[in-house]
Amino acid sequence: MASPPRIAPLLAAAFVSAALMQASPASAQLVGSEPRPATSKRVGPYADVSSQHAAFEVRFGPYSPKIDDSLSTPVYADFFGDTNRYMFGFEVDWQAWRVPYVGTLGLGVGWGYTQMAGTNKVEVVPDGEAPPNIAQESTLNIMPVYGVGVLRIDTFARNFYVPIVPYAKFGLAWAFWWVDDGLGTATNDVGQKGRDTSLGYQAAIGGMFLLDIFDPASALAADIESGVNNSYIFFEWSMSDYGGDQMNVGSSNWVTGLAFEM
Amino acid sequence: MRARVASGVGDNPRAHAGFASRWLACVLAIVAGLLALVAAPELASAQTTSNNSLTRLSSPGGSISMVPNAQGVERERDYYTPTRPWWINYEDCYENDVFTFSIESQVTGDTLEIWAGSDNCATNRPNTSNLGQCWILASVPLQTRTNTVRVPARTIVARNLGTTVPVTNVGPEVCDVSTDPTGEELTLYFMVVDGGQADESFAWDGGTGGIGFDMVGPSPPGRISVGVGENQLAIDLDDISTDPQRQRYEAFCVPQGTTINDALGLDGGTSSPPPGGSTPAAPLDGGLLDGGLLDAGLLDAGGSGAGLDAGGVDPDAAPEACFTEVLRRGGRPPLEYRCGRANAVSRTLQTGRLANNTMYAVAVAGQDALGNAGPVSQIECGRPIPLRDFYEEYTEGGGPGGGGFCNLSPGTLQQAAGALGAATLALALGCLGWRRRKGRA
Numbered sequence: 001m002a003s004p005p006r007i008a009p010l011l012a013a014a015f016v017s018a019a020l021m022q023a024s025p026a027s028a029q030l031v032g033s034e035p036r037p038a039t040s041k042r043v044g045p046y047a048d049v050s051s052q053h054a055a056f057e058v059r060f061g062p063y064s065p066k067i068d069d070s071l072s073t074p075v076y077a078d079f080f081g082d083t084n085r086y087m088f089g090f091e092v093d094w095q096a097w098r099v100p101y102v103g104t105l106g107l108g109v110g111w112g113y114t115q116m117a118g119t120n121k122v123e124v125v126p127d128g129e130a131p132p133n134i135a136q137e138s139t140l141n142i143m144p145v146y147g148v149g150v151l152r153i154d155t156f157a158r159n160f161y162v163p164i165v166p167y168a169k170f171g172l173a174w175a176f177w178w179v180d181d182g183l184g185t186a187t188n189d190v191g192q193k194g195r196d197t198s199l200g201y202q203a204a205i206g207g208m209f210l211l212d213i214f215d216p217a218s219a220l221a222a223d224i225e226s227g228v229n230n231s232y233i234f235f236e237w238s239m240s241d242y243g244g245d246q247m248n249v250g251s252s253n254w255v256t257g258l259a260f261e262m
Numbered sequence: 263m264r265a266r267v268a269s270g271v272g273d274n275p276r277a278h279a280g281f282a283s284r285w286l287a288c289v290l291a292i293v294a295g296l297l298a299l300v301a302a303p304e305l306a307s308a309q310t311t312s313n314n315s316l317t318r319l320s321s322p323g324g325s326i327s328m329v330p331n332a333q334g335v336e337r338e339r340d341y342y343t344p345t346r347p348w349w350i351n352y353e354d355c356y357e358n359d360v361f362t363f364s365i366e367s368q369v370t371g372d373t374l375e376i377w378a379g380s381d382n383c384a385t386n387r388p389n390t391s392n393l394g395q396c397w398i399l400a401s402v403p404l405q406t407r408t409n410t411v412r413v414p415a416r417t418i419v420a421r422n423l424g425t426t427v428p429v430t431n432v433g434p435e436v437c438d439v440s441t442d443p444t445g446e447e448l449t450l451y452f453m454v455v456d457g458g459q460a461d462e463s464f465a466w467d468g469g470t471g472g473i474g475f476d477m478v479g480p481s482p483p484g485r486i487s488v489g490v491g492e493n494q495l496a497i498d499l500d501d502i503s504t505d506p507q508r509q510r511y512e513a514f515c516v517p518q519g520t521t522i523n524d525a526l527g528l529d530g531g532t533s534s535p536p537p538g539g540s541t542p543a544a545p546l547d548g549g550l551l552d553g554g555l556l557d558a559g560l561l562d563a564g565g566s567g568a569g570l571d572a573g574g575v576d577p578d579a580a581p582e583a584c585f586t587e588v589l590r591r592g593g594r595p596p597l598e599y600r601c602g603r604a605n606a607v608s609r610t611l612q613t614g615r616l617a618n619n620t621m622y623a624v625a626v627a628g629q630d631a632l633g634n635a636g637p638v639s640q641i642e643c644g645r646p647i648p649l650r651d652f653y654e655e656y657t658e659g660g661g662p663g664g665g666g667f668c669n670l671s672p673g674t675l676q677q678a679a680g681a682l683g684a685a686t687l688a689l690a691l692g693c694l695g696w697r698r699r700k701g702r703a
Contacts, residue, residue: 067656067661070661070662071656071659071660071661072659072660073659075652075655075656075659075661076656078655079652079655080652118652120491120492120649120650120651120652121649121650121655122647122649122650123647123648123649123650124648132490132645132647133488133489133490134489134490134491134649135488135489135490135491135495135496135498136489136490136491136492136494136496136649138651138652138653140652176667177663178667179651179652179653179656181492181651181652181653182491182492182494182612182651183491183492183493183494183615186651186652186653186654187653188653188654188657188658188664189654189657189658190657192657192664192665193664193665193666194651194652194653194656194664195664195665195666195667196663196664196665196666196667197667198663245662245663246662246663247656247661247662247663247664
């Protein structure tokens with residue numbers, strides 16, 4: 001959940017952006033030499049030429065698996081330490097339905113990947129011997145895929161010149177994870193391979209800042225030439241959890257990235 | 263450009279079709295790109311392998327001819343690289359690879375001679391005192407329509423100048439004579455000789471890849487250090503000198519105490535086995551005696567050792583903690599003890615699977631594009647030991663999960679069923695919304 005101190009700057013940015021949008025028509029009128037059709041609107045960030053059906057996100061953020069949550073001793077923290085690990089990913093949404101006066105509602109699928117490495121541990125150091133120079137690492141790979149319902153409330157940007165689009169997502173996630181012990185897939189003492197999938201949920205709440213306001217003319221050109229209606233930078237609080245009798249490779253953390261509506 | 267300004271999601275069926283076509287074009291472009299990536303090496307390979315074949319080489323009068331690479335030229339060992347299929351590397355020489363030439367003849371009674379060199383050997387053939395850089399490889403009487411001539415690789419490498427009699431039974435020591443790291447490119451001359459004169463001849467240069475020999479490997483890293491793993495060692499490579507011949511590094515791991523007899527398999531089968539996963543790519547001696555230890559000076563003629571300093575310590579020998587006779591700094595590496603490789607830009611090298619709690623002498627050599635291993639680096643000791651990886655720690659701490667991607671526990675099955683139901687419901691709602699919108703349109 002977005003913490004209160006982060007809301008103030010966002011609101012300030014929103015007001016500044018609204019002021020910029022009021023100033024934008026002057027520059028926008030320079031766009032194109034053809035006479036405008038009678039039905040055309042003022043060129044602004046939402047002066048879409050092509051229709052809009054999808055959103056594409058490039059995502060990046062820290063990732064701290066909740067593996068230790070279900071363990072009595074903090075194995076993950078002991079092994080991999082507390083340094084930040086990052087996940088990158090993609091998401092594609094089908095904006096299936098425009099909710100009148102609200103925004104878009106659709107379905108999205110996403111993919112992410114992260115990897116973390118930690119030095120393997122010595123089983124026994126013989127008495128009198130110096131600890132060996134261990135140069136072998138375990139790597140934990142986590143690759144969640146998820147399907148979510150996505151609500152993007154773009155009425156503020158579309159109708160009130162506030163370039164903020166709040167959104168929320170909720171759905172199911174399926175995370176592949178595997179451990180490499182330096183030679184191959186790790187195996188425990190009973191011969192069980194260290195790879196599996198975990199099933200859980202994925203949720204997110206966040207806001208997108210409409211970048212089109214900085215250069216509406218270029219945004220319009222992008223719409224005409226490549227069908228990209230709107231571009232955003234987004235910031236969200238992402239939550240995933242894979243509880244139960246499985247490795248909980250979920251995480252609660254912020255995610256940022258770029259989004260494009262097409 | 264459409265003049266109409268679209269108002270948003272789903273209100274423009276024609277634009278919808280345009281959107282679909284854009285995505286289709288994008289997907290097709292990706293598929294085409296992937297196909298191009300897959301097909302490119304095949305095409306390149308086809309170009310590479312088409313260079314030597316199918317052009318019949320004949321002497322001007324048609325007395326002898328050969329179709330290169332259509333059973334006209336064969337070799338017993340597989341070539342190391344398809345870009346230079348007729349080149350001879352150290353292992354080819356040591357193993358005494360044999361080239362077989364099938365020469366069709368229209369005449370009988372004369373002699374077929376095969377020469378190698380960089381000069382025009384057919385012109386020089388009458389003047390045996392001025393053979394320049396030509397040497398004879400084979401001489402056989404032309405008696406049948408198809409003449410099969412076998413030429414050992416060592417005979418090619420031997421460069422026996424100043425004679426018209428082919429040298430026979432060349433020993434493996436010839437493989438260590440060459441010092442040119444770039445090797446020597448040759449042309450072979452096939453001659454019909456009558457009365458000491460080459461009546462007719464044709465030359466074969468091996469096609470695009472050429473033919474020649476290269477026995478010398480590139481320089482090793484200046485310094486190595488060894489880290490420990492379970493069933494594995496990790497080698498850091500430092501003080502790397504520039505060597506354009508170096509294509510990769512190879513590591514060699516020899517168990518402590520391994521003797522030359524062990525390496526040669528002369529101890530009745532009780533010797534230390536080579537490291538796990540390494541496949542012998544050379545005979546049992548692998549050049550240890552003829553091409554390796556003797557040349558490296560470890561064993562002199564009396565077998566008493568060499569290169570000792572004033573204190574009686576050989577600075578190039580393996581350290582005492584992991585001493586072995588078969589590995590020595592600057593010597594040829596024992597090929598059957600290969601234990602890992604890395605490309606030339608790597609600064610670390612992970613070995614393959616080794617035995618835990620066994621002390622190994624470890625060294626690294628450079629390797630060139632023909633597979634020649636150069637002299638080995640300094641020797642370090644390393645002993646793999648059992649370690650605990652993350653998954654072992656996790657399961658020992660009571661962590662659930664694992665067993666494979668397709669491993670479904672009852673709890674997971676219930677969750678999967680619930681997830682499938684929820685996903686189906688979401689999809690149905692989505693379809694319903696779409697149909698309603700379509701109906702309105």
